[in-house]
């Protein structure tokens with residue numbers, strides 16, 4: 490073929506590819522490549538283009554089905570998150586919001602579009618009580634991100650319109666190779682629950698109050714009858730009276746415990762602080778439990794240091810000491826040992842009460858200060874007990890700015906310690 494003719498031929502045959510490339514340039518690979526009838530050097534070009542178009546079509550089909558699957562899974566995830574009744578917010582490792590479900594939008598009054606990518610701490614203020622705004626460093630999410638551990642608690646949140654409401658909150662960090670890469674906050678508006686709690690506490694406190702007076706009067710009358718100066722009652726009758734007296738005392742203890750707990754729950758613990766001599770108060774508390782000590786033949790050893798006077802409500806302090814002493818006797822062996830120690834390091838006073846009793850099983854240790862908790866070995870050794878004493882003791886000690894803890898091993902005894910600050914004034 491002549492050169493000129495060849496060029497004409499090449500131009501013509503290749504021009505059949507122009508519409509294919511024109512469409513491909515805008516992402517359309519739908520046009521089929523038709524291989525020319527004439528088999529020559531251009532046939533290879535057409536076959537090559539045809540293979541290329543087919544490969545690209547396959548890739549596009551693969552990508553489309555992947556995209557569809559991804560979209561479906563994202564839609565499913567959104568539907569899943571939105572079907573959760575609790576509010577849910579996920580943040581990245583810096584605390585920036587990456588996900589929020591519908592319930593969270595409704596509870597807080599923000600939409601996801603308004604707050605996506607912003608710092609959670611800047612959007613939602615969090616409070617301990619109604620008033621004290623938590624700083625960034627002690628927000629639960631910071632604690633969870635730093636420690637890599639779940640944080641649970643009741644707090645107050647502020648909505649978009651700055652009104653506050655109580656929330657029950659769980660913050661769980663999500664980890665990659667042991668490092669926090671974000672956190673999920675799940676929260677619930679617990680306004681109603683708090684109202685019910687308040688009503689329960691109010692009812693409990695009213696009932697306990699009303700029961701205390703007649704029970705106190707019954708105790709007084711029984712004491713008079715038990716004195717029986719003219720030997721009016723037979724031995725049997727006196728024995729029965731003593732049993733009734735014991736039952737009455739137990740009811741009084743329970744009613745007093747319930748009253749204390751409801752006062753703590755309502756934040757209404759009576760408080761009339763006075764400067765007291767701690768060692769003196771402990772001696773008086775020991776007198777109060779002397780019957781129990783004698784009955785169980787317990788040997789008591791009280792070691793003191795010179796202590797400065799402490800400003801504290803004497804009635805509450807006595808309740809704390811009597812409670813700890815009574816436990817150290819109740820859960821002790823017959824002929825057991827009771828050691829009381831007071832120490833002063835000029836910053837705080839530490840009081841320790843050690844017994845040689847049944848001890849606290851490992852599986853019960855975490856719950857010892859919980860309301861109504863009693864370990865199985867304690868219920869076996871002493872069937873009477875409310876499980877409220879240590880809850881009250883811990884609440885009082887912490888309200889004074891002190892700490893309480895214990896060491897114990899089953900069958901080897903327990904030591905309860907608590908501290909009272911002396912450098913600063915104990916808060917009223």
Ligand code: ADP
Pocket residue numbers: 812816817820844846847848849857862863864865867868873874875876877878879880902903
């Ligand atoms: P209670 O003595 O009425 O059961 P507390 O609140 O005083 O209630 O104590 C809670 C639980 O803690 C007890 O039931 C017991 O299991 C455990 N406990 C407290 N003190 C001691 C102790 N000194 N030795 C062994 N167990 C103790």
